[in-house]
Amino acid sequence: EENTFSCKTEQEIHQQRSTIESAVRGRVDFDNHTVKLGGIQAYLHEIRRSNRIYMIGMGTSIHAALATQHVLTSLTNKSVSVVQATQFIDMGEPIAKTDLCIFISQSGETADTKAALDYCNRAGALTLGITNVVGSSICQNTTCGIHVNAGVEVGVASTKAYTSQYICLVLLGIAIAQDFFSMKGQIREIIDGLRELPMKAEEVLNNKQQLKALVELIQECQNVVKECMMFNTDRSNSLYILGRGYQYAVAREAALKIKEIAYMHAEGLCSSELKHGPLAMVQENFPVILFAVNDQFKTHAFNAMNQLVSRGCVPYLIITEGDEVELENNFKNKAEVPFHFVLPKSTPCLQGILAVIPMQLLSLYLAQARGCNVDQPRNLAKSVTV
């Protein structure tokens, strides 16, 4: 397997079918639609009684929290806050014994996240770790936890650990909710979605035709960059990535990956923010990627697309299968239909897992086209322990 990939990061991106399987293996009963998480089983009662839920981490790990905030809120019926570890301490967040604080960290050694954990331990809160390194500091210093089981992640850019953290958080939500009869329908839908997820992730990774089109997209971005550089404009090296609802976290994560490994400025925004400032940057050829997947925010996404098109900017779209005709119908002239990458459809709260994979590949291809060291980006370390 090693030889077919140009670097560890590419290999790790392509391992995601199997890492998704590892995240659910032995934990999900697909026939009875139940979840069992050994590492938190003894504390489930206490977890269910908690007042508020905090999800704490840094970088990609906090994006896994953001991606699952909606589903955790709806499964637990509790107030769920996503707070960066540093912000958490800087704001002096008032924590009570009745709060559940979840610490998400691939390495389990991130200094900022560890400091927030110490803070919560001192406040006597119930702490739960979601880490990929068994025996790490965060593993040891939390009351209970869930192992991510993604295998060693070597690339500085976190890819497979992200999708597995995402799944572990969804499983946690199910474990909390599954004793409530009213939650059965929602849980059944998510577990059915999880059953098909590895196969669909593989589909995204193997979609050669679409991937080639994605490469074209990248080259187009590059051409815009080059063209803008010639004229030395302020658009020389930038990209907006827009998503709303579940896709907001994907937009943020995609932007982080592109900055981190391709050294290209990218900004992940909620599409509803456009009119409140960011739209001023947008003109013809300004590169924008817009998520318009099939969920409750699709109409909003199509509205955002029309706003951009009317300013001469044609966004690159990420849509879900079955929506091609609806997209085409937005354009009188078929030649004007924007580039669109078509994802297999999943249940809304899992769609972000399929949506992030082409973004990971996009950052990889951009980085390769720019001759960057993908596995070891400049100025960064895999684990930020100081």
Ligand code: M6R
């Ligand atoms: O090991 P952790 O998950 O705690 O690391 C947190 C961040 O430093 C990390 O996710 C970083 O943002 C990644 N390199 C992004 O790809």
